[in-house]
Amino acid sequence: MNASKFFKSFRYAVAGIVTATKEQNLRFHLLSAVIVLLAGIFTGLNMIEWLIIILVIVLVIGAEMVNTAIERVVDLASPEIHPLAKQAKDIAAGAVLVFAMASVIIGLLIFLPKWL
Numbered sequence: 001m002n003a004s005k006f007f008k009s010f011r012y013a014v015a016g017i018v019t020a021t022k023e024q025n026l027r028f029h030l031l032s033a034v035i036v037l038l039a040g041i042f043t044g045l046n047m048i049e050w051l052i053i054i055l056v057i058v059l060v061i062g063a064e065m066v067n068t069a070i071e072r073v074v075d076l077a078s079p080e081i082h083p084l085a086k087q088a089k090d091i092a093a094g095a096v097l098v099f100a101m102a103s104v105i106i107g108l109l110i111f112l113p114k115w116l
């Protein structure tokens with residue numbers, strides 16, 4: 001593989017992450033992630049629990065980034081109101097909600113027994 005092409009792609013990916021962090025929703029997920037990580041440090045988690053928590057955080061943030069990308073493409077492809085544009089945005093947002101709800105349940109299952 002061409003190294004300069006690889007590093008160029010890497011730079012574009014980093015630029016994408018920086019752009020995404022300007023989104024209000026992603027900032028909310030990042031703040032939640034910091035709070036959960038701090039809770040994990042103060043509560044004391046084992047290796048498996050840390051792996052699950054980190055995996056869940058990354059999945060929610062990744063889903064939110066894909067959702068943001070879909071929103072951009074929909075806005076580009078359909079600046080006017082269209083039922084399919086609405087469906088695409090709402091389904092993408094729904095996917096984030098599914099991940100977020102699962103992450104809350106997983107977080108509660110890990111933290112609650114330790115706190116109670």
Ligand SMILES: Nc1ncnc2c1ncn2[C@@H]1O[C@H](COP(=O)(O)OP(=O)(O)OP(=O)(O)O)[C@@H](O)[C@H]1O
Nearest residue numbers: 025071074078079080081082083085086089090093
């Ligand atoms: N082109 C469109 N046609 C039909 N409905 C749309 C269209 N664009 C947005 N919508 C509807 O309006 C809602 C809000 O869309 P909007 O793009 O303002 O915010 P969002 O998708 O929640 O993203 P953001 O994070 O930018 O606020 C969408 O979830 C969708 O239901």
